[in-house]
Amino acid sequence: MGETQLHHRTCSICEAMCGIVIEHRDGQVLSIKPNRDDVLSRGHICPKAVALKDLHEDPDRLRRPIRRTASGWEEIGWAEAFDEIERRIGEVRARHGNDAVAIYAGNPTVHNLGAMLSIGDFIRAVRTKNLYSATSVDQLPHMVASYLMFGHQFLMPGPDVHRTQRCVCIGGNPVASGGALMSAPGFEKRVEALRGRGGRFIVVDPRRTESAQIADEYLPIRPGTDVFLLLALLHEVLAARLADLGHLGPQVRGLDQLREAVLRFDPVRLAARTGIAHERIARLAREICAEPRALVYGRVGACTQEYGGLTIWLIYCLNVLTRHMDREGGMMFAEPAVDLTRAYGSRGHYGKFRSRVRNLPEFGNELPVAALAEEILTGGPGQVRALITFAGNPVLSTPNGRQLDRALADLEFMVSVDLYLNETTRHAHVILPPTSPLEHGHYDVALSGFAVRNVAKYAPPLFERPAGALHDHEILGELTLRLGTRPGAERSAARARRSIPRRLGPDGLLDWMLRTGAYGQENRGALRLLGRLPGFGAIRKQLEAPDRRPQGLSLRKLVESPNGGDLGPLEPGLPRRIATEDRCLNLAPDACLRDLERAARALDAPPPELVLIGRRHVRSNNSWLHNSQRLVKGKPRCTLMIHPGDAARRGIVDGARARLRSRVGEVEVAVEITEDMMPGVVCLPHGWGHDRPGAHLSVAAKVPGVSINDVIDDQRIDQLTGTAVLNGIPVEVEPVRPAALA
Ligand SMILES: Nc1nc2c(c(=O)[nH]1)N[C@H]1C(S)=C(S)[C@@H](COP(=O)(O)OP(=O)(O)OC[C@H]3O[C@@H](n4cnc5c(=O)[nH]c(N)nc54)[C@H](O)[C@@H]3O)O[C@H]1N2
Numbered sequence: 235m236g237e238t239q240l241h242h243r244t245c246s247i248c249e250a251m252c253g254i255v256i257e258h259r260d261g262q263v264l265s266i267k268p269n270r271d272d273v274l275s276r277g278h279i280c281p282k283a284v285a286l287k288d289l290h291e292d293p294d295r296l297r298r299p300i301r302r303t304a305s306g307w308e309e310i311g312w313a314e315a316f317d318e319i320e321r322r323i324g325e326v327r328a329r330h331g332n333d334a335v336a337i338y339a340g341n342p343t344v345h346n347l348g349a350m351l352s353i354g355d356f357i358r359a360v361r362t363k364n365l366y367s368a369t370s371v372d373q374l375p376h377m378v379a380s381y382l383m384f385g386h387q388f389l390m391p392g393p394d395v396h397r398t399q400r401c402v403c404i405g406g407n408p409v410a411s412g413g414a415l416m417s418a419p420g421f422e423k424r425v426e427a428l429r430g431r432g433g434r435f436i437v438v439d440p441r442r443t444e445s446a447q448i449a450d451e452y453l454p455i456r457p458g459t460d461v462f463l464l465l466a467l468l469h470e471v472l473a474a475r476l477a478d479l480g481h482l483g484p485q486v487r488g489l490d491q492l493r494e495a496v497l498r499f500d501p502v503r504l505a506a507r508t509g510i511a512h513e514r515i516a517r518l519a520r521e522i523c524a525e526p527r528a529l530v531y532g533r534v535g536a537c538t539q540e541y542g543g544l545t546i547w548l549i550y551c552l553n554v555l556t557r558h559m560d561r562e563g564g565m566m567f568a569e570p571a572v573d574l575t576r577a578y579g580s581r582g583h584y585g586k587f588r589s590r591v592r593n594l595p596e597f598g599n600e601l602p603v604a605a606l607a608e609e610i611l612t613g614g615p616g617q618v619r620a621l622i623t624f625a626g627n628p629v630l631s632t633p634n635g636r637q638l639d640r641a642l643a644d645l646e647f648m649v650s651v652d653l654y655l656n657e658t659t660r661h662a663h664v665i666l667p668p669t670s671p672l673e674h675g676h677y678d679v680a681l682s683g684f685a686v687r688n689v690a691k692y693a694p695p696l697f698e699r700p701a702g703a704l705h706d707h708e709i710l711g712e713l714t715l716r717l718g719t720r721p722g723a724e725r726s727a728a729r730a731r732r733s734i735p736r737r738l739g740p741d742g743l744l745d746w747m748l749r750t751g752a753y754g755q756e757n758r759g760a761l762r763l764l765g766r767l768p769g770f771g772a773i774r775k776q777l778e779a780p781d782r783r784p785q786g787l788s789l790r791k792l793v794e795s796p797n798g799g800d801l802g803p804l805e806p807g808l809p810r811r812i813a814t815e816d817r818c819l820n821l822a823p824d825a826c827l828r829d830l831e832r833a834a835r836a837l838d839a840p841p842p843e844l845v846l847i848g849r850r851h852v853r854s855n856n857s858w859l860h861n862s863q864r865l866v867k868g869k870p871r872c873t874l875m876i877h878p879g880d881a882a883r884r885g886i887v888d889g890a891r892a893r894l895r896s897r898v899g900e901v902e903v904a905v906e907i908t909e910d911m912m913p914g915v916v917c918l919p920h921g922w923g924h925d926r927p928g929a930h931l932s933v934a935a936k937v938p939g940v941s942i943n944d945v946i947d948d949q950r951i952d953q954l955t956g957t958a959v960l961n962g963i964p965v966e967v968e969p970v971r972p973a974a975l976a
Pocket residue numbers: 339340341342346368371372534624625626627628630631632651652653654656668671706848849855856857858920921942943946960
């Protein structure tokens with residue numbers, strides 16, 4: 235028996251970036267514990283961290299490529315799998331053209347170093363209009379607002395929770411979720427510290443969530459009406475002439491247009507729509523103005539709704555107008571060691587082309603995933619006939635999952651890169667499974683840009699990969715070569731195999747990015763010279779960051795720092811980092827002003843009697859952790875929460891089953907009656923519904939639950955951004971009576 239050893243790592247499941255210590259021996263994980271010395275999490279972890287062991291050991295996890303045959307799935311070799319994919323995709327293209335091949339990339343892509351560094355090449359090589367991802371069921375409104383206002387889709391501000399005195403959280407539940415576009419592990423402790431220094435934490439949410447329960451004030455709001463709340467807050471700021479742009483003043487444009495657009499609303503009518511008293515909204519606006527260190531933060535509940543784009547835009551505007559954008563204690567921009575806003579990501583674009591069936595705008599080359607099923611099911615030129623999914627489970631994660639289920643069954647060919655045979659991948663003809671998260675190196679290229687402190691943390695692989703296993707980036711690399719559509723692809727494929735990024739691999743690339751980044755150890759003079767050469771623009775841009783070379787970052791240095799590298803607190807970075815063409819922060823983008831008309835028209839519409847919202851639980855992550863016995867055990871969690879009054883009126887008793895119905899579908903689910911719900915709102919978590927035949931998740935199948943996305947309407951989208959409306963869908967609920975009584 236070998237010796238017991240310790241391995242330090244950052245958990246890659248959610249955005250919190252917790253430091254963990256894995257005790258292991260002879261290739262076995264013995265325990266997973268919090269790392270008290272981690273530069274960011276300081277000893278916090280949540281119950282999901284142990285799932286890294288469960289995932290690694292799960293007998294249901296795929297370890298070899300599999301192919302669907304008439305008599306079931308069969309294991310095949312990698313070469314055979316890639317040959318088949320190349321041939322079948324080639325056939326689809328020959329029959330229907332390049333755009334007939336769609337791509338869907340899921341959330342774990344962002345948490346995976348190799349995938350992050352190779353998916354861009356893959357997408358470019360496949361060259362299709364039909365690119366989809368989890369972005370349009372998540373943070374798309376933030377990206378659109380950042381692009382339109384700051385000029386870069388990835389320049390998204392996050393809350394400076396360490397120094398703020400007033401933190402207003404709209405549509406986020408960081409106590410359960412670990413935070414999003416805000417890596418703040420152990421959020422509860424951070425709220426305690428905030429209160430300890432005399433600050434206040436305020437939550438705006440239709441449900442008294444775990445975060446609302448620790449808040450100093452909880453403001454229940456009618457789902458989908460945040461845009462009216464924001465307009466009312468801004469109205470107070472502007473009408474009372476409290477707006478103060480602070481250091482951003484000289485670089486801000488559009489204030490007059492914004493003022494005009496906001497002041498024509500009647501604040502009392504705005505407030506009435508939200509369910510929050512007008513007097514409280516006005517006072518909140520004044521409190522935010524009066525407090526030098528305050529912020530308004532909005533997340534998933536604020537953006538996956540009817541006016542998500544407007545809501546996030548106005549949240550940004552409110553922070554700018556009250557001098558809380560890019561200031562200590564306000565909404566700030568992290569300056570990470572590898573900066574996606576500087577060198578490696580496109581600034582973004584908006585509405586360059588539109589979806590074929592519903593005419594929805596692209597953003598950053600992506601179409602809204604709510605349109606994927608109709609693009610498959612609607613005949614005619616440009617119809618999608620093949621799909622490649624990467625680390626995604628859209629059947630459970632995107633609107634009208636049943637329709638997508640049918641659509642996927644209708645494809646001529648589908649391939650999935652995934653760890654499991656699940657609700658989505660069961661439709662694939664070939665599944666390519668990557669190595670487990672513990673078998674490759676880890677660095678949060680994307681999430682470090684949203685941490686509440688500038689940090690850099692790298693972990694090498696804990697275990698050697700098994701013989702014959704491929705990493706995600708290797709699978710993507712091979713698919714890039716096989717499916718590349720450029721002329722002369724064969725010759726360039728041979729060259730690409732020898733290309734520098736390929737030879738470096740993710741670790742080598744990361745090292746190069748760290749060395750040339752703001753905290754890198756490279757000689758900046760030499761880099762400046764190199765940056766003048768054509769083709770080295772990325773380096774030139776990297777060098778715009780302030781020189782923080784004393785940190786001397788490199789991969790080696792991070793390997794030698796198992797607790798991570800602390801790069802200091804967040805610092806103001808505007809106007810330097812504004813990337814709009816005129817280098818001005820734009821408060822009044824045309825697209826937003828136009829969409830405001832839509833909200834104005836809706837102001838007087840009678841609200842639906844009952845609407846549906848979602849929720850997250852600390853022991854679950856989207857759709858893919860329900861195969862861990864210790865995470866799913868205990869009380870069933872896929873319940874429909876409802877207010878006692880709404881339940882009584884419908885003759886529904888606690889624990890009984892009810893039918894939840896919308897325009898697109900219905901599910902039957904156990905009811906949980908609770909005062910935590912606002913009247914007129916019911917709540918169901920997402921990521922469940924593991925009873926679809928053909929999936930192979932033996933633990934999850936025993937606690938299947940139902941999928942909220944079977945009732946979420948694919949036709950309801952935020953028209954400004956194309957984001958799916960996951961919250962605020964009109965529904966009906968009725969008791970399911972035993973057959974004998976019916
Ligand atoms: N109604 C409703 N729907 C929602 C939400 C909501 O709040 N309400 N939230 C939305 C949000 S924010 C998101 S991000 C999306 C998520 O949507 P998706 O990303 O489509 O779904 P996930 O459930 O995260 O599924 C991840 C898939 O990746 C696989 N996987 C895990 N790790 C790896 C890996 O390292 N490599 C590979 N190749 N595969 C891996 C898993 O097996 C699983 O199949 O769901 C959205 N859907």
